[in-house]
Every structure is written in C-alpha cells, then in structure tokens.
Amino acid sequence: MPELLDNKTVFTLSEVSKSIQKTIAERYKSLYWIKAEMNKLNHYTHSGHCYPELLEKKDGKVVAEMRSVLWKMDYQRINKQFLAFIGEPLREGITMLFQAAISYDPLYGFSLKIVDIDPSYVLGELEKEKRESIFKLKSEGLYEANKKLDFALVPKRLAIISVETSKGLADFFKIIQGNPWGYKLSYTLFPALLQGDKSILSIIKQLEIIAENFEDYDAVAIIRGGGGDVGLSSYNNYLLAKAIAIFPIPVLTGIGHSTNETVCEMVAYKNAITPSELADFLLQKFHNFAIKMDQASERIVRASRGIFQQENGALNALVSAISWNCKTLLLQEKSVLKNINLDLQRYSKLLIKDDFQELQHIERIINMANPIHLMRRGFSIVRVNGQAIHQLSQVNIGDEISIQLVDGKILSQVRGLQEKEKNNG
C-alpha cells in the first residue's frame, strides 16, 4: 500500500511496476498479429531462448523499436515449421508477421512474447527480396555482366569457394580427377560458409581476396552440396549477387539444390546446378579444345601426306622422263654407232680393196715394162762395149757387139749399117 509522507502519496517501485503489469494485462488480454522487421535474432545456444530485436522503419529511419522474447520451445517449433515450409531457418534482417502477447515484467520490463510466426508471410518477403535483387541488378545493368565475360579456352586454374569437408566438393573432385582423358586443373580453395545469413559476407570476403589476384585464375567456382536445401535464401541477397555479377572473371556455381534458381546462380557465368555438373561443364570445355586440337593435327597430317604424295608423284614423273629421254638418247647414239661401225667395215674393206687393185694395176704395168717379156716375144738388146744401143750412130762397122736374148747372148761383129728408109707418110 502507498504510504503518506509529507502529504505526498509515495509508491514503491514494485508497487508501480505491479500496477503497470496489472493494467497492461487487463488491457491486452489477447494475442496480437504484429508486423515488424527482426533486426537481430539474439539466439542464445546455452539456454536455447531468443531475444529478437524488433524494428519499424520509415524512409530508412527507425520509428519504433521493441524487445521481444522467444522461448526455447516456441523457437524450436517455429524453426521446424520454417524449415519445412520455406526451406529456411528463422533468420534476422527480414520483415515478419508474428503473433505475440504484450507483457510487462517488473524485473525485465516491457516486451513482446512471440508465440508464432507466419512462414508464408516470410516466404513472400523472401520472394520480394529476390525480386528486388534482380530488379536492382537489371536496372544497374549488372545482371548480364558476368555472362558477357570471355571464358578461358582451357579453364585450368580454378579458384574454388567451398568447404573442404563438403560432399559437393568431393563429388566435384571425384569427377575431375577420374576423367578418362587425363585433363588436369590446378585450384586454390577459399573456404567460406556456404549457407545461412553469414554466408553472404563470408563469400563476398573470399571473392574480394580472389579479385586481388584474379589474373591468376581462369574462373571462380562456388561449390556446395550435401547440405540440403536449407539456408539458400542468402544466394538471393543483392550484395552477394552483385559481387558475383561484377566479378572480373567468370563465376561458376554448383550449389546443388532442388529449389528455384537463386539470384546468384542467375547472374553467374554458368549455373551448373550441382557440383558434378560443374565438373562436367569444365571437362566439356577441355574436351572441346582437345577435339579441335585433334582435328587440327589430323588436318596437318592429311595435308602433309598430300604434299608428300604430290612431290613423290612429281619426282616419279621426272624419273620416268629422265629415264625415257636417256633411253631414247642412248638408242639414238647406239644406232649412230652401229651405222659408224657398218660404215667402218664397208669403207675400210673398200679402201684396202682399192689399194690392192691399185697395186695390181701397178704390177701389171711393171710386168708389161719388163724387158724379159719383150725378149720372149723376139726383141733383144744390142750392146757395144756393155752399152745398150738404140741408134745407128752409136755403132761403127767392125765393132764387136753382144746381142742379149732371154737365155743368153750372141757375140757378133758389125758388117754394115743400113739406115731406115725415110717415108713421107
């Protein structure tokens, strides 16, 4: 009861607070549906209770703020509903529609005791956030930015944003390392949280680190998997999606889920959906290059063979031309030689024959001139003192003469000389 002090009615603090508690309890008897942004969830893992900070903003300014309490049992129930209905745990930074009792506690003061949260409203909010992210990126002209980048012909150097223990990452490596063509790629792992609210900043931070040395990589791969379809709304976040869209090298996503495509996946250079498909996509790139190389080498081989065949043909033609011409030339020369040979035989024999005839002719003349033949026909040689005479003037009457015949000589004496009668005819 209040006490009277110097004509003043004085209440104790507990009396005031109990009065307020009573008034509030009488005034706000039922549960109310309230719309507010949950700025912070303030979940204490030890006790399991949450103490969410609630806000209302108008034109970016906080116009109302209130503390709230979400007891462990309620939190667990609501969180289960959220996961089942929208695939997302209860998270902060989103406008919610919740049912709460308005309460006042002398010790803890004024607060809203949340007993239920409408997941379908939150779903709408999440969809709204996603649409807004897409709209903003499109109006800034960034939505297609990453897709327009040139992709490396052979993506050999990969920056991977993932978790070492991720099943998705294991699937990815299993396919890359098991490829039958022996394609190899080098990679650097940039560990990050891949789901839930904290993944946004975690991934952005790693993207920033990669961006500092982006020339060292051909592409960035964000790989997740095996974590179920929970906590993926972070991939609709405007900041994360923008970081991916404006990234200087292609970003590939293999987040692995069965729900709708997230904004990050939409703006990425390529959304492979699962880590396995991401691995296949990279191998296909290697393969495309290898096929072109094979085709090129085949064409080189074919073209070279063609050149060799051509040159061989040309050489063979030359060889046969040379051989044919030589043979013709040889045949010609042989026939010339044969003719010369024939001529030689004919003319050398002829020449010798001519010489023989000439000699026979001379022989005949010599024989004819031989005085022995004349003597056989009755002619004889008359000599005076060993000198053959052919004129009367060479002898005188009484001279001793010798008359030469074929088989001997007659010795005689000149008795008279008789001159030959001159005839006028």
Added chain:
Amino acid sequence: MDKKINYREAFEELQQIVVAIEAGDIPVDELTQKINRATLLLDICKAKLMESETEVEKLLLKLEQDQDRSTAE
C-alpha cells in the same frame, strides 16, 4: 732399210717408177733395175696391206662383239 719403209712412201715411189716407165725414157739397163725395185716395193706394199687387212678384220670383229654386248645390256 726397205723393211722400215712405210706403205705411203713405198706406194709413192712405186707411182714415180710407173710414171717414169709410162714416159718411156728409161734406158733398158736402168729399166731392169727399176723393175726389180718396183717388184720389191710391190711385195712390201702387198705385205703391209695384207697385214693391215687382217688387223682391220680383227678390230672390226672386236667392235662388233662390243656392240653386241652393249645391245644385250
């Protein structure tokens, strides 16, 4: 000396003798000498010519054989 004389020289001498004989101004005694000389020269020429003939025959035969061989190739 006569054996060393070649065909051309022997033949020329022979012709000179023939020309002299044909001219008819050789005394009988000289004529006998000339004829003896001519007979010797004729023998020499005939011998040389025969020698040449067999040599040429031999060479031609060889030539023919060579040609036959090269044609066979």
